[in-house]
Amino acid sequence: MEKQGLKQGIILTLPVLAGYLFLGASYGMIMQSNGHSLIITQLSSLLIFAGALQFAAIPMFLGAFHPFSAMLLALLVNVRHLFYGISMIPRYTYRHIGKFFQIYTMADEAFSIQSSLPEDTSNKTYLLIGVLCYSYWQIATFAGFLIGSALIKQIEGLDFVLTALFFVLFLQRWEHKPSRTYLSVGACATTFSLIFLPKSQFVLFAMVLILMVILLEYRSKENRR
Amino acid sequence: MTQYQLLTTILILSLVTMSTRFLPFIWFKDRKLSPWMQFSTQRIPLASIGMLMIYGLKDVTTLSVTAIFMQLISLILIAIVYKISKSTLWSLAIGVSVYLLVMNI
Numbered sequence: 001m002e003k004q005g006l007k008q009g010i011i012l013t014l015p016v017l018a019g020y021l022f023l024g025a026s027y028g029m030i031m032q033s034n035g036h037s038l039i040i041t042q043l044s045s046l047l048i049f050a051g052a053l054q055f056a057a058i059p060m061f062l063g064a065f066h067p068f069s070a071m072l073l074a075l076l077v078n079v080r081h082l083f084y085g086i087s088m089i090p091r092y093t094y095r096h097i098g099k100f101f102q103i104y105t106m107a108d109e110a111f112s113i114q115s116s117l118p119e120d121t122s123n124k125t126y127l128l129i130g131v132l133c134y135s136y137w138q139i140a141t142f143a144g145f146l147i148g149s150a151l152i153k154q155i156e157g158l159d160f161v162l163t164a165l166f167f168v169l170f171l172q173r174w175e176h177k178p179s180r181t182y183l184s185v186g187a188c189a190t191t192f193s194l195i196f197l198p199k200s201q202f203v204l205f206a207m208v209l210i211l212m213v214i215l216l217e218y219r220s221k222e223n224r225r
Numbered sequence: 226m227t228q229y230q231l232l233t234t235i236l237i238l239s240l241v242t243m244s245t246r247f248l249p250f251i252w253f254k255d256r257k258l259s260p261w262m263q264f265s266t267q268r269i270p271l272a273s274i275g276m277l278m279i280y281g282l283k284d285v286t287t288l289s290v291t292a293i294f295m296q297l298i299s300l301i302l303i304a305i306v307y308k309i310s311k312s313t314l315w316s317l318a319i320g321v322s323v324y325l326l327v328m329n330i
Contacts (some may be wrong), residue, residue: 002284011314014314015321018321034279036231040228040231040232040235043232043235044235044238047235047236047238047239048235048238048239048242049242050242051228051240053238054238057234057238060234061226061231061234062226062311063226064226065226065227065230065233065234067233067237070234070237070238070241071237071241071277073238073246074237074238074241074242075241075245078241078242078245078246079245079274080245080273080280081242081245081246082245082248082249082276083250083269083270083272083273083276084246084273084296085245085246085247085249085250085265086249086253086265086266086269086270087269087270087273089250089253089266092250099250103246103247103250104243106246108277111277112274112277115270115273115274116313130266131322133259155325155329156325156328156329157324157325157328158325158328160321160324160325161317162280162281163281163296164299164300164303164317164320164321164324165274165317166274166277166278166280166281166283167278167281167300168303168307168313168316168317168320169274169277169278169313170274170275170277170278171303171304171307171316172307172313173271173274175311179271180270180317181271182268182275183271183272183274183275184269184275185268185271185272185275185321186272186273186274186275186276186277186278186279187275187276187278187279188269188275189272189275189276190275190276190279190280191279194279194283199283202265202283203276203280206276207276210269210272210276211265214264214265214267214268214269214272215261216265217264217268218261221264
């Protein structure tokens with residue numbers, strides 16, 4: 001039973017494994033070539049565990065010490081987690097340490113897979129998916145630092161697997177007709193923001209747009225009552 | 226930056242990231258949801274998946290023309306295979322393999 005759960009978890013996270021090996025190894029290699037120690041490199045992956053932010057912070061690690069800019073950068077890059085958290089509240093029902101790790105490992109990839117599972121999925125499965133993704137990232141960072149990502153880097157475009165993963169999980173939701181409205185709202189708001197706003201702020205703006213659309217629908221429903 | 230400052234920066238990034246992950250769980254703990262919150266929390270999960278789909282494509286403009294074209298072809302292929310097989314794993318495997326093959330030959 002346990003073994004089967006693990007097997008299912010690994011199958012579910014296979015695309016993440018491929019994508020993380022590539023990105024994590026690239027991160028490890030860049031940190032190494034920038035002259036950082038293995039301890040600092042691995043600590044950043046262990047403590048931050050947010051790929052986009054870790055890459056965005058690379059120039060910051062080389063510059064002067066700016067605690068406030070660090071805060072702002074992390075907030076802007078990761079503000080999207082707020083939406084993931086709101087989505088997972090009814091699903092993460094573990095208590096204490098189990099729940100801590102469910103939330104701690106809630107990255108884009110873990111969230112996208114977890115939220116595609118049926119509502120009655122066990123907490124063990126959610127935790128397993130999070131912990132597997134976290135482990136892949138750690139192993140990839142470590143490997144990238146030690147052996148360099150030259151080997152993996154030779155496969156051009158491997159990070160496309162994560163883009164494809166998000167796309168196919170979107171398609172899966174699209175099958176359910178009533179879901180289409182808000183899948184489109186999310187996609188359109190983000191596309192609009194991406195076109196008209198700087199890359200550092202578009203996610204925040206997309207989230208505000210989405211909330212505004214929801215608010216408008218809420219108001220119009222209230223008025224009809 | 227000194228090693229001590231570097232470590233502090235990592236800790237700041239970690240704490241802010243953690244707060245973006247933990248905040249909703251802390252905020253809504255044992256709290257009765259208002260009608261507006263109930264309404265919005267039913268819609269945010271779907272909007273997030275739509276957002277994430279586009280987020281995955283955000284760096285597409287930095288790629289070569291061939292890569293952009295091939296990503297488009299692969300995504301269409303994924304959609305077709307998914308429509309037929311209803312299998313996320315199969316459609317991913319086929320779409321990504323085609324992309325990787327073309328890009329690495």
